[in-house]
Amino acid sequence: MDRPIVACVLAGGSGNRLYPASRPGRPKQFLTLGGDRSLLSRTLERVQFTDERYVLTTEEYVDTVHEHAPSxxxxxxxxxxxxxxxxxxxxxxxxxxxxxxPVLLAVPSDHRVEDEAAFAATCERAAELALETGGLVTLGVEPTRPEVGYGYVVPAAAENDVGDVASVDRFTEKPDREDARRLVEVGAYWNAGIFAWTPTVLLRAARDSPLEALVSALEDGEPERGFEAVDAISVDDAIMETTDDAYVTPLSVGWDDLGTWDAIGRALDGDEDDTVVLEGDVLSIDSEGNVVTAPDRHVSLVGIEDVIVAAVDDRLLVADRDRADRVRDVVARRRTEETR
Structure with missing residues (x-):
């Protein structure tokens, strides 16, 4: 390919669903979460195949980004x-x-990938497809289960497929269990939030979206004014779900989004009674399917299943693993109470 591939690693969020380990002063991208290096460091290593790598973040995290991604x-x-x-x-x-x-490759900083060689090959192919189609390419993960915690990408009918890429019929937000089963049956992919596009194509699509005022301000050289003129919105909601130029290519690499404690539990091996321990001294009796992080603490579990126990600093979270996504509601509620 005669264009450079440039990785844009997203590292500006706070990771509310991994509270209390992840908080505004130490968001999840800088945590190790069961590894020996931060999620951000692991992501930068995963995209070493690209020609250039940039981390996209906010002012408050710049120094920490330099520590975790010095190159x-x-x-x-x-x-x-x-x-x-x-x-x-x-x-x-x-x-x-x-x-x-260049072709930009947008990559979140909180994913797990088992087959990194296959990941690199698929991303390189996605960059080629961005040029071949002249559109916005999303990588769709081939699902292994009817997951309710992810959004889905539904490809267009088979007659519209071209090799390893298909136009997108629609994006679907997180479904209930029955809808998730139907989506898997019709060949939908998990929406991984990994994209490939050229800057020109994305900016053109953004002009016909809720981000139009931002594009205009950027072209005038006034980014601060542009950010003030728009609301916070995901690229899926703003552009991908409404454009006619979205394409999907399959990603099969052993992938998971490490955005919740439940996902962390899936990603790590448990001990003999299937309790996943990130940190802490944990005694588990007649208990299974639990996820525990409790730095410098002793935790005893007796007769409980599928529970999250996260004790960090002066904060303690106990939650049902099936409702791990609702941990963000705790953060929102506490924030509201603290500002009253």
């Missing part, structure tokens, strides 16, 4: 406003930095 460039968003404004800003910043317009 990567850093793009500082004027404000943390979800992936829509962030990726449009990155496209504007990177469009003219190279002799030939």
């Amino acid at each position: 990567a460039g850093v793009l500082v968003e004027p404000e943390s406003m979800d992936t829509g404004p962030a990726l449009v800003y990155a496209a504007w910043r990177l469009r003219d930095r190279f002799d030939a317009e």
